[in-house]
Amino acid sequence: MNTTLSPVTVQRFSALQGELIGLVEQDYTGLTPKLEQIIRAFEFTQIELAVYRDRGYAQGRGVGCPEEDRCALACAFLAKAVLDLKTTRALIDRLQADSKLRRLCGFDLRHALPSESTFSRAFAEFSASELLQRVHARRNFGVRSCNPAFHPTPP
Numbered sequence: 838m839n840t841t842l843s844p845v846t847v848q849r850f851s852a853l854q855g856e857l858i859g860l861v862e863q864d865y866t867g868l869t870p871k872l873e874q875i876i877r878a879f880e881f882t883q884i885e886l887a888v889y890r891d892r893g894y895a896q897g898r899g900v901g902c903p904e905e906d907r908c909a910l911a912c913a914f915l916a917k918a919v920l921d922l923k924t925t926r927a928l929i930d931r932l933q934a935d936s937k938l939r940r941l942c943g944f945d946l947r948h949a950l951p952s953e954s955t956f957s958r959a960f961a962e963f964s965a966s967e968l969l970q971r972v973h974a975r976r977n978f979g980v981r982s983c984n985p986a987f988h989p990t991p992p
Contacts, residue, residue, distance in 0.1 A: 872937055875919050879941070882972045884911045891966065909943035910951070910959040911968065916942055917960075918969065925956045 868876070879885075885908045916938060917928045932939045932950055944950060951959075963969070 875916050875941060878915055878919050884915055884972055887972045912942040914960055914963050925953060929953060
């Protein structure tokens with residue numbers, strides 16, 4: 838079996854890799870302090886894992902029309918809290934204007950954002966299930982962060 842790549846294939850792969858790396862660097866260079874704070878919040882809370890566990894994605898979802906990606910919506914829910922946005926409409930406007938925030942939350946730039954009603958239904962679901970409170974409590978009493986600012990010493 839011949840496992841050697843042809844020079845043309847190697848050249849095309851190198852060109853593609855260079856283009857992709859450039860796009861990723863372009864997307865994430867010059868992050869604002871608020872976007873960096875959102876990234877830290879995502880890393881700290883690991884909100885995607887809580888959504889996957891809550892929604893039973895590991896077991897499969899059954900039949901019917903698939904729901905919008907709840908992980909991206911949960912990340913947007915957390916970003917709304919970090920950015921201190923008062924309304925869902927304000928969050929959607931920010932996501933439409935800020936491609937970096939949109940990609941950080943997990944929304945595909947090639948597709949339209951979910952409707953405002955989809956955001957509202959998901960946010961109501963997250964609020965009713967106390968998603969942020971449960972994630973925060975699990976992080977405080979479970980796996981501890983290396984950052985002492987997240988875990989103040991008791992008096």
